[in-house]
Amino acid sequence: MLRCVTEDNQSLIATYCEETSTRTLSRTDKLFCPNCRGTVTFNKGKVKLPYFSHKSVECEYVGSEPETADHLKGKALLYDWLQQKFPKASVEYEVYQPQTGQIADVYVDHENGEFAGQTWAFEFQHSNISAADWESRHNLYESVGIQDFWFFDKKKFMKYSKARDHTDARLRSELEKKVFNTTGFVYFLDLDSSEVSIDFGFTNRPSSNLFNGRWRTQEYIYHEPQEHSVFLSFLKARKSVNFDYSALVCDTLEAQMEIRLKYVAFVAYRET
Ligand SMILES: [Zn+2]
Incomplete structure (x- = not known):
């Protein structure tokens, strides 16, 4: 943990x-755990970012993700960005949600300002998670009115085709499709470059290949547009005018994201 x-x-x-x-x-x-009040140790070495860990007691409130170097780094990037982007909001690491038993990696509470009344949970996902587990965690947040934003470790989660001449075609997992169809977007964070890739539109392209002397047609999936990455610092939140929902967009891609933003408004988060 980082706090x-x-x-x-x-x-x-x-x-x-x-x-x-x-x-x-x-x-x-x-030094104490903010949630269980057990004593914690300050760890600072050469490989991982500095972090705190419980001395003895097994804390029942710790997040579900193991504290790897990559998970620490992803959390820290999101925290620093959110602190800078929303100086009026309360931005805090690892806040325990008693109603759901969850601990968001970074929790944002907008008491006033443009996003007043909204509370956000940010999760940096480095370890494996199934589509079903993601969905139940998403539903828990939704049940208490917290909007959750998931950032997947790009190196681990974004996969490309290995087919010759199609290495820029995407291979999408069940998890990606679930997140995309439920929330409208999928965000991938590159820990080395601090770039975020935003999935918001795909196109299928058939391609014919000669295979064992026969022509065979196969469909490949491409993100459209091909370039859909931006530095994390350029990411901003856009609030829906009709209901308590915000999407993360950026100036360079916002116009192209409109169709998907409409889908989100009318399908995924329609007013009830
Ligand atoms: Zn604890």
Whole structure:
């Protein structure tokens, strides 16, 4: 985890706290899990970002994702971006939701401003998750009025065809299709470049190949347009005028995303 609290309930963020004083607090058992109040250790090494971990008790409130270097990095990128983008909102790591038992990687509460009343959960997904597990977690958030945004580790989740001359064609998993059809979009985060690829439209193209002396036609799936990535810092939220829903868009792709945004408004999140 990337957040802990001190004896007087001040939050400490692992990537920003002062090292020497935090190490002292850690040694003297004065850092605590915000959720179960168990003592935690400050870890800072060479490979992973700094983070906190429970000393002994098995915390029943920790997130479901193992704290790998990649998961820490993805969470930290999202947190830093959200802090900068929404300075008026409360942006916090790993807030426990008592109604659902979930802990979002980053939780955003808009008490005022353009998005007043909206609460967002951001999840960076690096480990495997089935379409069914994703759906039940999404439904839990929805049941308590929290809008969830999922960022999938691009290197792990975005797959391409291995067929010759078609290596830019996409191979879409059941999980991707489920997220796309339910929320309207799929976001992939590249941990090395901090670029986000937004899936919002696909096209099928047939291609004929000579295979064992016979012509065979196969369909390949392409994202349309081919270029659909943007630096995370350029991503912005766009609020629906009719109901409490926001989509993440960017200036360079927004016009091309309109059709999909309409689908989201009328199909996935239609007013009831
Ligand atoms: Zn705990």
